Amino acid sequence: xxxxxxxxxxxxxxxxxxxxxxxxxxxxxxxxxxxxxxxxxxxxxxxxxxxxxxxxxxxxxxxxxxxxxxxxxxxxxxxxxxxx
Amino acid sequence: xxxxxxxxxxxxxxxxxxxxxxxxxxxxxxxxxxxxxxxxxxxxxxxxxxxxxxxxxxxxxxxxxxxxxxxxxxxxxxxxxxxxxxxxxxxxxxxxxxxxxxxxxxxxxxxxxxxxxxxxxxxxxxxxxxxxxxxxxxxxxxxxxxxxxxxxxxxxxxxxxxxxxxxxxxxxxxxxxxxxxxxxxxxxxxxxxxxxxxxxx
Numbered sequence: 001x002x003x004x005x006x007x008x009x010x011x012x013x014x015x016x017x018x019x020x021x022x023x024x025x026x027x028x029x030x031x032x033x034x035x036x037x038x039x040x041x042x043x044x045x046x047x048x049x050x051x052x053x054x055x056x057x058x059x060x061x062x063x064x065x066x067x068x069x070x071x072x073x074x075x076x077x078x079x080x081x082x083x084x
Numbered sequence: 085x086x087x088x089x090x091x092x093x094x095x096x097x098x099x100x101x102x103x104x105x106x107x108x109x110x111x112x113x114x115x116x117x118x119x120x121x122x123x124x125x126x127x128x129x130x131x132x133x134x135x136x137x138x139x140x141x142x143x144x145x146x147x148x149x150x151x152x153x154x155x156x157x158x159x160x161x162x163x164x165x166x167x168x169x170x171x172x173x174x175x176x177x178x179x180x181x182x183x184x185x186x187x188x189x190x191x192x193x194x195x196x197x198x199x200x201x202x203x204x205x206x207x208x209x210x211x212x213x214x215x216x217x218x219x220x221x222x223x224x225x226x227x228x229x230x231x232x233x234x235x236x237x238x239x240x241x242x243x244x245x246x247x248x249x250x251x252x253x254x255x256x257x258x259x260x261x262x263x264x265x266x267x268x269x270x271x272x273x274x275x276x277x278x279x280x281x282x283x284x285x
Contacts, residue, residue: 005237006197014174016267018086019267019270019271020263020264021241021248021262021263021266021267022263022265033113046171046204046205046206048211049206050121050205050206050274050277050278050281051270051274053206053207053281054270054272054273054274054277055212055242055243056211057211057214057215057223057277058128058223058227058238058239058242058243058273059211059221059242059243059245060211060212060215061215061220062124062126063123063124063127063128063136065119065120065123065124066123066133066137068125069119069120069137069140070115070116070119072140072141073115073119073140073141074112074115075141076141076142076144076145077115077141077144077145077148080145081145081148081149
């Protein structure tokens with residue numbers, strides 16, 4: 001645990017907040033405390049950076065769509081909906 | 085929804101209405117417009133090309149059979165995502181895809197004892213330059229270890245950037261339950277990537 005463990009807001013609370021789909025840029029007392037904590041806690045800042053990088057990597061990984069996808073979808077529609 | 089005044093309808097709604105009335109050409113256009121989106125989303129969840137193609141086929145068969153149930157209250161793409169997500173979840177149940185997935189429970193949540201390991205920074209280079217084939221394999225293998233219920237939430241919310249409320253609604257979850265799954269999925273994936281991404285001293 002780092003030096004901020006005894007501060008008003010503990011690292012574990014900050015990390016739960018930033019991992020839980022909560023916007024830290026809202027103008028609420030909690031978010032202000034979180035931003036203040038992040039300004040002085042390299043551990044939490046690095047953790048937040050690594051979390052954002054994880055999401056960013058998955059966002060930028062675009063699969064190649066197979067050239068025969070349309071033909072395969074049409075084939076499935078022909079076979080499985082012909083009597084409907 | 086009253087679509088009697090076709091002059092104010094957007095092209096997508098017009099196509100949907102025509103397809104509902106049995107216009108095959110309009111349905112074909114819908115397939116063309118959305119097949120890449122459906123395939124990409126299915127791949128991001130399954131991480132397997134063959135399964136993603138099967139899921140795309142199943143999804144458009146479902147769309148054909150259930151199009152009259154689409155009431156236009158949500159975006160058509162959201163409705164499609166809900167069908168793809170259900171197909172992925174059903175496929176998982178049928179084929180026991182998840183035999184190798186890990187158990188994600190409270191123990192995988194943040195622990196104070198772990199905080200010391202969070203200090204090492206990660207490679208700051210942009211994601212595009214980091215995405216080698218090797219790293220893509222690591223990303224695939226990491227997400228495949230997640231149970232499907234967590235994968236779907238992560239892909240919808242973080243990768244496709246759907247609103248949290250929308251993800252919760254599509255998956256029939258409360259907002260806190262959706263956030264809890266998202267938090268655990270993010271933590272799990274982040275920890276899986278850590279050995280590859282930490283800046284070496």
